[in-house]
Amino acid sequence: MFKDIEHLLRLAGVIVIALVAFVLLRAAVVPKSFGQYGHYRGDAIAEVAARPIAHAGHAVCEGCHTDVVDQKKLGRHAGLHCEVCHGPQARHADDPASVKPPLPDTAVICARCHEANSAKPRSFPQVASADHSGGLACNTCHQPHRPKIEDQAKPATGAKR
Amino acid sequence: MDITRRRLLLLLPAAAVAWEFVRAGTPEIAPNYKTSEHWWGMLIDITECIGCGSCVRACAQENDVPEGYFRTWIERYHVTDYAIERPQVESPNGGKDGFPLDQEFSGKNFFVPKLCNHCADSPCTQVCPVGATFVSPDGVVLVDKNYCLGCRYCVQACPYGCRFINPKTNTADKCTLCYHRITKGLTTACAEVCPTGARQLADLKNPKDPIHEYLRTHSVQILKPHMATGAKVFYNGMDGSVR
Numbered sequence: 001m002f003k004d005i006e007h008l009l010r011l012a013g014v015i016v017i018a019l020v021a022f023v024l025l026r027a028a029v030v031p032k033s034f035g036q037y038g039h040y041r042g043d044a045i046a047e048v049a050a051r052p053i054a055h056a057g058h059a060v061c062e063g064c065h066t067d068v069v070d071q072k073k074l075g076r077h078a079g080l081h082c083e084v085c086h087g088p089q090a091r092h093a094d095d096p097a098s099v100k101p102p103l104p105d106t107a108v109i110c111a112r113c114h115e116a117n118s119a120k121p122r123s124f125p126q127v128a129s130a131d132h133s134g135g136l137a138c139n140t141c142h143q144p145h146r147p148k149i150e151d152q153a154k155p156a157t158g159a160k161r
Numbered sequence: 162m163d164i165t166r167r168r169l170l171l172l173l174p175a176a177a178v179a180w181e182f183v184r185a186g187t188p189e190i191a192p193n194y195k196t197s198e199h200w201w202g203m204l205i206d207i208t209e210c211i212g213c214g215s216c217v218r219a220c221a222q223e224n225d226v227p228e229g230y231f232r233t234w235i236e237r238y239h240v241t242d243y244a245i246e247r248p249q250v251e252s253p254n255g256g257k258d259g260f261p262l263d264q265e266f267s268g269k270n271f272f273v274p275k276l277c278n279h280c281a282d283s284p285c286t287q288v289c290p291v292g293a294t295f296v297s298p299d300g301v302v303l304v305d306k307n308y309c310l311g312c313r314y315c316v317q318a319c320p321y322g323c324r325f326i327n328p329k330t331n332t333a334d335k336c337t338l339c340y341h342r343i344t345k346g347l348t349t350a351c352a353e354v355c356p357t358g359a360r361q362l363a364d365l366k367n368p369k370d371p372i373h374e375y376l377r378t379h380s381v382q383i384l385k386p387h388m389a390t391g392a393k394v395f396y397n398g399m400d401g402s403v404r
Binding site for chain 2: 031034037038039040041044045047048049050051052053054055057058079080081083084087088111112113115116117118119120121124
């Protein structure tokens with residue numbers, strides 16, 4: 001029945017070799033975790049997550065700077081996290097002794113939020129800084145952790161505004 | 162063996178348990194963090210945004226975003242009474258340095274912070290020819306920069322313009338929703354530094370997250386809902402002219 005099948009066997013052999021070569025090559029080239037969750041490298045998730053953090057988060061700040069927290073919670077800036085004004089401080093949190101954060105410049109920091117702009121919500125406190133202070137630094141009168149001037153006269157243990 | 166109805170009904174719960182196990186995944190990203198227990202999104206309250214640019218600066222510092230490129234940015238909308246459909250939109254340096262003072266406009270002005278919408282059915286991941294971008298099991302659209310070719314298909318596909326080619330790596334880059342932070346129990350850098358609380362990280366799979374109450378009690382919108390991207394950045398108080 002199968003008298004002249006040699007050429008077919010030879011062809012089958014070629015196909016088998018090609019198949020084996022493909023499987024081996026694929027195993028060598030495709031990363032192990034590819035397809036773990038979907039059509040992508042599963043290890044990529046852990047790689048993205050491994051990035052070091054730059055902002056420590058307010059919980060870390062409040063662990064040490066309890067005096068500032070006590071002052072801040074009495075005033076209008078109670079809801080602000082430290083790194084809003086002080087910038088990313090994860091390195092300072094890791095090594096508080098040697099990494100000292102620079103003091104923010106109130107003339108720049110305050111104006112970012114409080115400079116008047118017609119697109120800001122009407123209820124948000126805004127000033128035209130040129131008219132308001134005439135070029136004086138904001139912390140000449142306002143204490144940034146407790147900005148309302150009447151607030152500062154009261155003792156720190158007083159009730160909320 | 163032949164499967165009787167009784168045998169099938171016995172097998173189904175076992176299969177469901179096995180599938181749940183498969184979905185839970187194995188790799189430890191951080192201790193006590195399970196990708197199957199989260200579904201991340203973000204809530205943005207436009208009525209609270211003051212356009213200070215803190216989020217843009219914090220994002221750039223947290224993620225080493227090159228100067229002139231943005232993973233998040235703020236737009237200032239100016240809607241005049243006579244051209245409601247065609248608002249003027251500007252975003253000088255992404256709002257990083259705040260917004261310059263302008264003359265008092267007659268119409269409506271407001272800020273709209275933008276970032277990747279972390280779409281559940283994202284167009285950008287569907288076009289990637291090599292599987293270098295994907296929706297993670299916890300709902301964050303990520304880029305595998307070791308696998309990306311830099312072909313820019315995804316940059317074109319994103320309807321929100323949230324992707325760019327990083328000039329240092331020549332690969333696609335985008336907001337990761339601070340994946341390195343949220344997997345450690347922190348909030349995103351932009352939400353951490355938002356002075357008015359206009360940005361809130363939301364975990365849609367956590368039944369205790371205040372997002373559920375918020376979505377029920379506010380008329381919250383998403384950007385380009387007609388594109389059915391399953392966007393997970395929710396905007397409160399958004400003007401109809403925002404695109």
